[in-house]
Amino acid sequence: MADSLERDARKWIKVFREESGDGTSGAPALAERRDAIVRRTLTWWDRARRALAWRAAPGETPDPYRVWLSEVLLQQTTASAATPYYRTFVERWPTVERLAAAPMEEVISAFAGLGYYSRARNLHACAKAVAARGGRFPSEEAELRALPGVGAYTAAAIAAIAFDRRAAPVDGNIARIVARLTALETPIASSRKAIAAAARALAPDRRAGDFAQALMDIGATLCRPLTPDCPACPLSRDCLAFRSGAPETFPRKAAAKPKPKRIGAVFFAHRADGAFLARRRPPKGLLASTVELPGTVWTGEGPGTAWAEDAPIPARWRRLPGAVDQVFTHFALSLAVYAAPYAGGAPDSHFWVSRDAVAEAGFSNVMRKAVAHAIAARPE
DNA sequence: AAAGCGGGGGG
């Protein structure tokens, strides 16, 4: 059963790929299914499309500037998060020339809160590039691809949506749909080319932009990652994942790769009254602004300060038995803990934390554990 | 807590 589904998936992708090439090989049954998929998808979209701020009304000619702007804002961002930003941008900079003429800082500020701020820099650079060629966006994918901040996805989206070219953008939604249509057994990340080929083969000669937007809407509202609504989906009768009975198990997940291990050491420098030295982490990056014990750089991390440069180094650091372990999103950390009495004043950027103020001091979980570890060892 | 998400830059 699984084998036949797998064969079917490969056949789909293979045939789609062939049909998207020179078109000589005949596979009428699958070609008809492809046409049926397109027809059902467009019919569904004409009835159920989302009314998003950047979408031209049916029959209206899209403005390439608005299409591009919306696609950049939508990178790594949901439609609901992008909408208020889109409105702000088009009101403030109604044309690409106006955006190109704006100071960079204003563009960055207008982006604040969306994340991935290199998008803002590229947005501005791209506006300038387009303004320099007369304010008209190229309609060819290859030329679009050469613009700053425009990768394969965005180039295909603009070509299809703004210029009605037969292009096949593959965003996360569309990749999921293709993986489900074909019951693809390999994870999306390792099947990019096959998915792109299948998407290209599916794309219709006319209304490719509508088709792509329709798939995105289906992905967002029906073919959801965890809870697909197959009964409402216009593609379910063509969908091998649906036929498998467990559509939500597609796309297959890549095996979680083992987290890299990092190691480091922290120093518990304690005073006669039990207080110990701490410092605050930088305002950016991991555990930003939280309080920590002074310690070494963790392996695999950037530069840092092990111990205050202006402080005397205790001669009697004692390695405490055991270690403090913490698993973060991207890596696992194991910290050795060293302790020593310390009689001097607090060095620059360091401060004393008394034993009964540990809870309110602002330690991260891992540093709280490290402090508890040190105290439990009853140094001195 | 963990996964998802396009482009870009680095290995």
Place this chain on the structure above:
DNA sequence: CCCCCAGCTTT
């Protein structure tokens, strides 16, 4: 070419 990163959302 593949891998990793970046910040915020959604689950």
